[in-house]
Amino acid sequence: MRTPFYFSRNNAASPLAAVGTFNLAEISTYDLASISCFLVDGKSASEAIDNIGAIRQHDNPLIYLKPIVLIGNMNTLIKTVEENVDHSASVEQFSPEYLDNLSASFETINQWIDAIPDVATVSDSSSRFKTLRLMASRDLKITPYYTVEHHNGFNYPKLKPLFAKKDNSIERTLEFLEQQQLITAKLKRRAHFCPHCDCAFLNFKETCPDCQSDNIETDELIHHFKCGHTDSAAKFKHFNKMQCPKCDNDLKHIGVDYDKPSTFHECNECSHTFQDPRVLADCYNCHRTMEPDNLDLRDINEYEVSALGKNAAIFGLDALFTSILSTDLNLYAQDEFKNFLAVERSRIKRYKLSQSSIALIHLGNLESLFETLGKKAEQVFKELSVVFKSVFRESDVISARNESVFCVLMTETSETNANLAISRLSASVDDLFKTNSNIDLLISSAIYNVVEFDSLEDQLDLFLAEKSSL
Amino acid sequence: MEGLLEFVSNLTPAQMLAYFWPFFLLDMIRYVFLEIILISSYFFKKYLNKAKIRKARHTLFRSKPLVSVIVPGKNEGKHLAKLVSALENQTYQNFELIVVDDGSDDNTPYICRQLQAKGKIDVFIRNEIRGGKASAANTALKFSKGKYIVHVDADSHLASDSIETILLPFFINSEIGAVGGDVRVANAEDSFASRLQSIEYLKTITSGRTAATEMHILRIISGAHGAFRCDVLQQIEGWDVGPGLDGDITLKIRKLNYRVVHEPKAICYTNVPVSFKKLAKQRYRWDKSMVRFRMRKHIDILKPNANFRLSTFFSVAENILFNLFFDIKWIVYFIFMLLTSTENLGYILIINYFLYFLANCIQYFVAMAIVGEEQQRRDGLLALFLPLMPFYTGVYLRIIRTYSYLMELLHKTSFDDAWNPWKVSKIAKRENL
Ligand SMILES: [Zn+2]
Ligand SMILES: [Zn+2]
Ligand SMILES: [Zn+2]
Secondary structure (H helix, E strand, O other): OOOOEEEEEOOOOOOOOOOOOHHHHHHHHHHHHHHHEEEEEEHHHHHHHHHHHHHHOOHHHHHOOEOOOOEEOOOOHHHHOOOOOOEEEEHOOOHHHHHHHHHOOOHHHHHHOOOOOOOOOOOOOOHHHHHHHHHHHHOOOOOEEEEOOOOHHHHOOOOHHOOOOOOHHHHHHHHHHOOOEEEEEEEEEEEEEEEOOOOOOOOEEEEEEOOOOEEEEEEEEEEEEEOOOEEEEEHEEOEEEEEEOOOOOOOOEOOOOOOOEEEEEEEEEOOOHHHHHHHHHHHHHHOOOOOOOHHHEEEEEEEEOOOOHHHHHOOOOOOOHHHOOOOOOHEHHHHHHHHHHHHHHHHHHHHOOOOEEEEEHHHHOOHHHHHHHHHHHHHHHHHHHHHHHHHOOOOOEEEEEEEOOEEEEEOOOOOOHHHHHHHHHHHHHHHHHHHHHOOOOOOEEEEEEHHHHHHHHHHHHHHHHHHHHO | HHHHHHHHHHHHHHHEEEOOHHHHHHHHHHHHHHHHHHHHHHHHHHHHHHHHHHHHOOOOOHHHHEEEEEEEEEHHHHHHHHHHHHOOOOOOOOOOEEEEOOOOOHHHHHHHHHHOOOOOOEEEEOOOOOOOOHHHHHHHHHOOOOOOOEEEEOOEEEEHHHHHHHHHHHHHHOEEEEEEEEEEEEOOOOHHHHHHHHHHHHHHHHHHHHHHHOOOOOOOOOOOOEEEEEEHHHHOOOOOOEEEHHHHHHHHHHHHHOEEEEEEEEEEEEEOOHHHHHHHHHHHHHHHHHHHHHHHHHHHOOOOOOOOOHHHHHHHHHHHHHHHHHHHHHHHHHHHHHHHHHHHHHHHHHHHHHHHHHHHHHHHHHHHHHHHHHHHHHHHOOOOOOHHHHHHHHHHHHHHHHHHHHHHHHHOOHHOOOOOOOOHHHHHHOOOO
């Protein structure tokens, strides 16, 4: 049974008698898996923000993914701080039952955390990956929160504590994750931003196209049908009625004896007359004035973790490569692969006319590659799959055990030729990385004759064991 | 042929007059003798005023008054780039260009806004609701800041000294309220019809209006190119509704005792209809409005203290007679000849043709004297078409004119002028304008 802990960075005593204090300085003394959530004191907003930040910016998934409950007097809790955490409650509410219920309600999240491979030893330093994990652990749909407190006019409060700096890194991170198809975006609002400082607080104004003054007046033209007189509406005003200054007739019905052919503007500064005022935008932050066309028009989205993202959140970002490969190459499931293998083996055994080979390939360092390449990863992976495509033939059957282990059935190919193909693959991959970055992709491989290849699982285990012993 | 010679040699002067009275008594006197005298007077005055003209030019360029070039119109966007470059080449540059788009349904607003953004158009007003020619011109007038207003049709091409030249008369004589520019045919080479019109324009506008100016009876300033003093336009409160727009405003200015003159050296070129069918349509429209503004609206010019019904009736009758006389005289003459000298009818027609051909030649050479060397070179070969002119003016145009006069008198068809939106026409018709 997991229990809540009162979170403190300086060993302050818990205000709740039944709840123990978690002192971040002595992290090794706690069984992190047994903590159901952290209670953060909301008395002081800045203190609370610091504490929430200390939790979310930690790199241990058992810390930063933990549910956070803000406690305090309900009337004094700051809304913006409340938005940052999973739950909030007032101190008086806390009874033993309430604590149990709280722990129970967070069980799904904690179980999700438990499912992370090697959760006790990993540390996540990439804020992108942390963002993905935080969203996936709660199946969180993050929606923009519109506010004047942030100069771009909105933020994503649940993600905010993950980032130490108050810049646009949340947006950039979400953009990146979306590009990798790990999260999906849904447009909520399209907004203009200052291209210089990203500020959303802009004043749009109509100005004189000649001198850019916004001291302009608007007037209407009136056309009197009977005498053809056309002038500004003010000239037709005559006490309480409308009268034509040229022919002195009364104007009674619009469309019958007069109409308003157009409106126009006149500049009070330079007396220029025009119909299309020039629209300009003033930035409240950097005080620049700009053409609307030069403003940044961006989508403000709501995000959800995709199926691909859920998988990647548990197993790591390198799973991405598999997804790219499976769309570019025709990747078969392991079971299908086994069927192909069985058929091919009996065919070769029966006719004894030709040879077929099996290649097992391991890509060593996909994850670090992904982290290094960042935004470019997708493009590099795409090129990598092109290399795969060029080396193997249509008749070859490819399957992936996981994101970095591949099995290829190379039909009508001798072991010698298969070796040639694999070395061609290594050479091309080397070329690719030489031109793209200064890191390498480590490839190890083994070639077998189909006839001598018994069980796929056994051979794979053997191959991976041999590889790691090297 | 021999018969013809014999017929001619046997004619006594009295017989000559009896057979060809319309030519000798009317056309020769009016269009040949009088015109020669008036044009001579024009040249003589011009010679005398040489110093005055030089001084006027000096004053113009020293005082440099702002001129508002106004271009009202519908669907004229395609012509504007050319017009703008013609304006850029003007010798007189202190002008503002005001374009009023009267409810175009093509890409005119787009073209105008582009030109405005480039600073080529100073004021552009787009009227979403079409108001007609008068309203568009009045809109332009409202936004004009110039001391002089030059009204230009978007599709006419101005000669490079055209604005300078059209302004000079204002500086020679302060009684002048409006100056008409000379309109010449730009596309004379296009067709048979346009060549004949080119000769016609030289006769009726270049020399005809110059002569009218000398007699102080100029009645029309073409919309294609006319200059007005802004204060005078304001006094008459701009253009009135109706088809006879160009003549209409001229008469209103004359009523205020300002002089209206034609300046044959302020040249603009215009494209004329290239087929006889299109030409017929154009002239039908023009002729109808001619009748209308002379006989209906400005009846007070001819009969200043027009009284109630009876006098109105008489003046209308008198005007119909006066105006139609020149146009119906040829019918009367033809019928008369048919009845009195049937056996010589062929000869009479041939001799008539020959007389009118001669008159056309003289008029053509008079016009050529006015236009100057450059135009003479350009239009010199037009002389080859002179033999056709008696048929063109005497038969073709006359039939159209008679027909349209009759139509206008019988029905007030010109209120349905395609140029005016129906709402405006409806009001004009009801108010009997
Ligand atoms: Zn009126
Ligand atoms: Zn201005
Ligand atoms: Zn800014």
